[in-house]
Amino acid sequence: MKAKHLRNRWLGLLPLGLILFLSGCGQLEMTVLDPKGPVAQSQYDLIVYSLWFMLGIIVVVFALFAYMLIKYRENRPGRKESDYDPNLHGNTTIEVIWTIIPIIIVVLLSIPTVTTLFDLEKPPEPAAGEEVKEPLVVYATTADWKWFFSYPEQDIETVNYLHIPTDRPIEFRLSSADSMSALWIPALGGQKYNMAGMMTKLYLQADEEGVYDGRNSNFNGEGFAAQTFKVYAENEEEFNTWADEIKNEAPELTADRYDELLAPGMTDVQSYSNTHLDYVKHHTREGMGYVVEKYREQFKEKLHLYEIDKQESFQ
Amino acid sequence: MHITDILVTGEPIIYGAMVSMALVGLALLFILTYFKKWKWLWSEWLTTVDHKKIGVMYILSALLMLFRGGVDAMMMRVQLAFPDLGFLNSQHYNEIFTTHGTIMIIFMAMPFLIGLMNIIVPLQIGARDFAFPYLNALSFWSFFFGMALFNISFVIGGSPDAGWTSYTPLSGAAMSPGPGQNFYLMGLQLSGIGTLATGINLMVTILKMRAPSMKLFHMPIFTWSTLVTCFIIVFAFPILTVALALLTIDRVFGAQFFTLTGEGLPMMWANLFWMWGHPEVYIVILPAFGIFSEVIATFAKKRLFGYHVMVWSMIVIALLSFLVWVHHFFTMGAGAFVNSVFSVSTMLIAVPTGVKIFNWLATLYKSKIEFTVPMLWSLAFIPSFILGGVTGVMLGMAAADFQFHNSYFLIAHFHYVLIAGTVFACFAGLVFWYPKMFGHKMNERLGKWAFWLFFFGFHVCFFPQYFLGLDGMPRRLFITNVAEWLPLNVISTIGAFGMGLGFIVFVYNVYYSFRYSERETTGDSWNGNGRTLEWATTTPVPYYNFATVPYVDEIDPYIRMKEEGKTTFEEDKVKPIHMPSYTGQPFIMMALLGLASFGLVFEWMYVAVFGLIGAVFMMIRRSFDYDDGYYVPVEEIKRTEKKARGL
Numbered sequence: 001m002k003a004k005h006l007r008n009r010w011l012g013l014l015p016l017g018l019i020l021f022l023s024g025c026g027q028l029e030m031t032v033l034d035p036k037g038p039v040a041q042s043q044y045d046l047i048v049y050s051l052w053f054m055l056g057i058i059v060v061v062f063a064l065f066a067y068m069l070i071k072y073r074e075n076r077p078g079r080k081e082s083d084y085d086p087n088l089h090g091n092t093t094i095e096v097i098w099t100i101i102p103i104i105i106v107v108l109l110s111i112p113t114v115t116t117l118f119d120l121e122k123p124p125e126p127a128a129g130e131e132v133k134e135p136l137v138v139y140a141t142t143a144d145w146k147w148f149f150s151y152p153e154q155d156i157e158t159v160n161y162l163h164i165p166t167d168r169p170i171e172f173r174l175s176s177a178d179s180m181s182a183l184w185i186p187a188l189g190g191q192k193y194n195m196a197g198m199m200t201k202l203y204l205q206a207d208e209e210g211v212y213d214g215r216n217s218n219f220n221g222e223g224f225a226a227q228t229f230k231v232y233a234e235n236e237e238e239f240n241t242w243a244d245e246i247k248n249e250a251p252e253l254t255a256d257r258y259d260e261l262l263a264p265g266m267t268d269v270q271s272y273s274n275t276h277l278d279y280v281k282h283h284t285r286e287g288m289g290y291v292v293e294k295y296r297e298q299f300k301e302k303l304h305l306y307e308i309d310k311q312e313s314f315q
Numbered sequence: 316m317h318i319t320d321i322l323v324t325g326e327p328i329i330y331g332a333m334v335s336m337a338l339v340g341l342a343l344l345f346i347l348t349y350f351k352k353w354k355w356l357w358s359e360w361l362t363t364v365d366h367k368k369i370g371v372m373y374i375l376s377a378l379l380m381l382f383r384g385g386v387d388a389m390m391m392r393v394q395l396a397f398p399d400l401g402f403l404n405s406q407h408y409n410e411i412f413t414t415h416g417t418i419m420i421i422f423m424a425m426p427f428l429i430g431l432m433n434i435i436v437p438l439q440i441g442a443r444d445f446a447f448p449y450l451n452a453l454s455f456w457s458f459f460f461g462m463a464l465f466n467i468s469f470v471i472g473g474s475p476d477a478g479w480t481s482y483t484p485l486s487g488a489a490m491s492p493g494p495g496q497n498f499y500l501m502g503l504q505l506s507g508i509g510t511l512a513t514g515i516n517l518m519v520t521i522l523k524m525r526a527p528s529m530k531l532f533h534m535p536i537f538t539w540s541t542l543v544t545c546f547i548i549v550f551a552f553p554i555l556t557v558a559l560a561l562l563t564i565d566r567v568f569g570a571q572f573f574t575l576t577g578e579g580l581p582m583m584w585a586n587l588f589w590m591w592g593h594p595e596v597y598i599v600i601l602p603a604f605g606i607f608s609e610v611i612a613t614f615a616k617k618r619l620f621g622y623h624v625m626v627w628s629m630i631v632i633a634l635l636s637f638l639v640w641v642h643h644f645f646t647m648g649a650g651a652f653v654n655s656v657f658s659v660s661t662m663l664i665a666v667p668t669g670v671k672i673f674n675w676l677a678t679l680y681k682s683k684i685e686f687t688v689p690m691l692w693s694l695a696f697i698p699s700f701i702l703g704g705v706t707g708v709m710l711g712m713a714a715a716d717f718q719f720h721n722s723y724f725l726i727a728h729f730h731y732v733l734i735a736g737t738v739f740a741c742f743a744g745l746v747f748w749y750p751k752m753f754g755h756k757m758n759e760r761l762g763k764w765a766f767w768l769f770f771f772g773f774h775v776c777f778f779p780q781y782f783l784g785l786d787g788m789p790r791r792l793f794i795t796n797v798a799e800w801l802p803l804n805v806i807s808t809i810g811a812f813g814m815g816l817g818f819i820v821f822v823y824n825v826y827y828s829f830r831y832s833e834r835e836t837t838g839d840s841w842n843g844n845g846r847t848l849e850w851a852t853t854t855p856v857p858y859y860n861f862a863t864v865p866y867v868d869e870i871d872p873y874i875r876m877k878e879e880g881k882t883t884f885e886e887d888k889v890k891p892i893h894m895p896s897y898t899g900q901p902f903i904m905m906a907l908l909g910l911a912s913f914g915l916v917f918e919w920m921y922v923a924v925f926g927l928i929g930a931v932f933m934m935i936r937r938s939f940d941y942d943d944g945y946y947v948p949v950e951e952i953k954r955t956e957k958k959a960r961g962l
């Protein structure tokens with residue numbers, strides 16, 4: 001009997017230990033907890049801030065829980081008569097206290113949540129002493145199951161990969177040609193939906209050069225797992241060189257070619273020396289049904305994209 | 316049309332399923348015929364209107380669905396731990412997570428709880444049955460045929476594959492052609508009728524059929540949780556009904572409510588779905604809270620701390636549950652203001668929930684805790700649920716949710732609340748009330764094995780998933796193609812199999828206890844620690860429940876009754892009891908509606924219309940039904956009671 005109760009007592013603490021353990025050693029590795037830009041940084045700060053409260057709550061509840069189990073188990077040796085009060089059924093003071101404290105916690109969590117929310121609607125502020133840069137506008141459009149990134153400023157378009165300059169806010173204008181998807185680059189910040197017939201804005205920025213993983217994070221059918229892309233964050237100069245190169249060397253994206261690309265299915269990485277924005281505007285009510293109407297018959301076929309089983313073919 | 320056009324062919328797993336379903340079916344047919352049980356099946360079960368039997372059928376179906384959903388879960392976990400095996404391809408995985416999620420919520424969690432309510436609530440309030448026993452049978456059969464319809468999609472026509480949320484435009488006719496998505500729509504629609512009817516039925520039962528003088532604030536806490544849940548059902552389910560109907564009309568009749576063409580509004584579905592969907596998660600958690608409260612008070616041998624606060628916090632939770640649905644799509648880009656409002660309302664729910672946790676802890680204060688199996692499930696709930704609760708608050712912080720949304724962090728969160736909350740409660744409640752239902756307890760030793768396996772398996776399975784989410788692994792991903800994700804996925808799968816083992820031991824325990832457990836002789840099964848009226852009846856409970864209904868004017872009335880030596884059989888007060896007659900009509904009516912739904916799934920309009928006409932005919936027949944039931948004579952009551960009480 002005794003051994004059983006001991007087990008009970010420590011079991012409750014097990015998950016807590018795991019939290020400490022994993023958050024201690026995992027901090028360096030987990031993408032979301034290793035931000036590479038100001039947006040991800042602000043979300044990271046908020047998460048860490050909230051984690052302290054959560055840990056506090058967990059510690060209090062687990063401690064009380066362990067105390068009750070140990071002290072008030074029926075066959076604890078040395079139980080006193082006064083350890084049992086079957087008719088105890090309320091205590092206003094303590095009930096008020098444990099209502100007020102959670103309310104305070106909610107207030108303390110709400111304030112930074114709300115301020116961060118409003119900040120995220122604007123381009124990230126430059127670090128102290130640096131000039132304010134106009135955001136680079138990138139239209140990110142999805143079609144089952146690929147990504148189109150159009151750069152109106154450079155007048156180029158890429159498929160399934162993305163180049164961005166560091167230290168400059170990127171204003172993503174998200175839309176979809178068909179199913180709902182979401183742009184998520186965890187190293188740079190949280191996601192937002194791409195929806196046909198609408199345009200949502202998402203500001204992100206990279207502070208560090210590097211290659212990051214981006215993906216569609218909203219399930220949208222068979223090819224969902226393969227709807228990923230690499231993000232190449234490089235300094236302004238390199239970025240401009242790259243953009244010039246694409247502008248000068250990449251083929252033209254004709255309306256026909258674009259239509260072909262829109263058909264449900266997957267494609268490899270591609271680059272073009274102009275954007276599709278002149279042909280269809282998927283974010284408008286008129287452009288919203290374009291792909292479905294054009295490819296209605298193809299949507300009816302199960303594509304059975306067996307090649308996506310093979311991991312290597314992922315980018 | 317050939318049979319091969321509608322059967323799903325070419326898949327080994329599905330052939331396996333077909334063969335095993337056929338074998339089980341044949342075995343059942345054989346057993347029923349061999350032991351001449353057909354008549355028994357019809358006259359004792361299929362036609363019953365007795366709330367206790369209906370409850371048992373609900374629970375059996377729910378256990379079956381827990382098995383099916385669990386097998387789905389295991390298949391997904393195998394695929395995620397061993398992506399190189401190529402066990403499931405993308406399409407399979409998508410179908411399986413969709414059926415897993417839908418089955419677990421709609422056909423496992425809800426019916427399990429409704430089953431427990433069916434059996435226990437009338438007993439707790441001193442009622443002889445539901446307010447509308449006929450309707451209760453109707454509800455069960457609508458759930459049953461909805462469940463059957465949804466489940467056959469696996470072998471006939473193909474399963475839905477757009478997630479349990481079935482977001483448009485993906486789930487619309489253009490991008491998800493074929494019957495799969497229709498199975499989802501019609502399965503949920505059909506069973507939704509039953510849920511809504513049960514909500515009304517239980518609400519009326521609780522409001523109108525309580526024992527004399529039992530005030531609302533004398534009711535046991537599980538009954539209270541049921542009442543609050545019923546209000547949520549009655550307000551939330553019509554939204555689902557409408558949403559499902561609109562999407563069905565889109566898909567089957569070519570309307571454009573949620574389509575990309577014709578100025579449809581695909582995001583409207585997400586709104587409607589979660590306006591129902593968020594209250595829905597409280598439909599499956601509030602009764603769980605009620606069960607834990609009952610079990611904890613019983614085995615702490617102490618009054619529930621803060622009864623009134625417990626009730627009010629449930630009411631507040633129920634109200635708030637209608638005001639937070641947008642937190643499921645903070646990432647839609649509704650703007651900082653909208654997100655702020657819903658962020659705060661979401662976090663506010665944590666306040667009444669936290670209050671409840673503290674009340675349970677305070678109930679343990681100065682108590683005598685006895686570690687029975689139901690108590691173990693209930694105690695384990697507290698620390699486990701806290702882990703799900705705090706991560707829920709983190710998800711509610713919209714700015715942070717942009718990073719959590721659609722990731723394994725979310726998967727871990729909702730399994731922490733759904734399993735540590737709902738599933739633990741279902742097990743706790745089933746074991747706790749098992750002697751009331753079947754006249755014997757479940758074996759404690761096996762029960763503890765099941766508990767510990769499931770408990771450890773659960774944490775090992777889902778705790779690592781928080782970290783997978785933080786490492787950027789999205790949900791609904793059929794392949795773990797990033798090397799860093801693999802180790803935690805393997806751990807998670809090991810845990811899943813631990814839970815699987817726990818479930819197997821649990822089911823084995825049902826059999827073992829049936830064979831070997833001591834039969835109950837008193838109604839107050841847990842060492843005389845019962846506090847509420849259900850323990851005052853004899854075991855097994857006579858079909859009329861109470862020979863004489865006790866007078867109740869306090870919480871935990873059975874404690875006083877025991878002190879004063881009162882029972883629910885006061886011989887001189889016995890009067891004839893009015894009972895409803897059994898009838899096969901609900902079964903037939905819902906079978907016909909099931910047929911109509913099946914027709915709609917395949918868009919065979921003749922079948923659909925035929926089934927619908929049949930069902931309407933059954934309704935008309937019911938309107939001219941003058942069977943008022945019958946009276947149980949005093950003699951019979953006395954005989955039954957004396958035998959059961961050994962007088």
Ligand code: HEM
Pocket residue numbers: 385388389391392412413415416417419420424477478479480726730733734737738776789790791792793811814815
């Ligand atoms: C045996 C224990 C369980 C295991 C191992 C398990 C595992 C899983 C897995 C692997 C997924 C798919 C994740 C993904 O790929 O997105 C999933 C999804 C889900 N599970 Fe479970 N699960 C279990 C029990 C439950 C229970 C008891 C419930 C509800 C009461 C539940 C509700 C859901 C829901 C709603 C989804 C989402 C489905 C969707 O994305 O459409 N699960 N589960």
Ligand SMILES: [Cu+2]
Pocket residue numbers: 592593596639640642643
């Ligand atoms: Cu919700």
Ligand SMILES: [Cu+2]
Pocket residue numbers: 195198582647
């Ligand atoms: Cu929208």
